[in-house]
Amino acid sequence: MKFFSKSTNGFYDSSIHGDAFPSDAIEITEEEHQSLLAGQAAGKLIQSDDAGNPMVQDRAPLSEQQIIARDNEKIIEQIKTLEVNAQRAVREALISGVTDRLKQIDDQIADLRKAIKQ
Structure with a gap:
């Protein structure tokens, strides 16, 4: 039962x-x-x-603040992943002297940080 x-x-x-x-x-x-x-x-x-x-x-709809918090959390996770990639790119740049990949990652991180809503 x-x-x-x-x-x-x-x-x-x-x-x-x-x-x-x-x-x-x-x-x-x-x-x-x-x-x-x-x-x-x-x-x-x-x-x-x-x-x-x-x-x-039915679930209650998310408030605007909850939606912003959820979206910001996704952006922060993307930034964390890119920061790990940036660390790898720094090592590669130190070895090879080529910094193109590092610049690309830095630009992506900057764009994501701008997308975070307050």
Whole structure:
């Protein structure tokens, strides 16, 4: 049998957990379980109503600040990757005397830093 707990917002299976699940857990059918998982896979959240019954809900849209923070994090990760490449390019430039690749990476990093929103 499958169960859902509002307090942990989690599923429990008696064949795995035995009786070791929260006291607020309610039994759900296999069909309900599969439907909830399908909703989650489609990007929805599994929540519960006041009675503890699980349901899927649309995610709240991101605020402008959350979108900016998400986008900035992606840019920062790109900068970090380019900085590692720049370190390699410095070593190569020291060995070969050719700095073209280093200049190209520096320009990319500068462009990405300009794209970060405050």
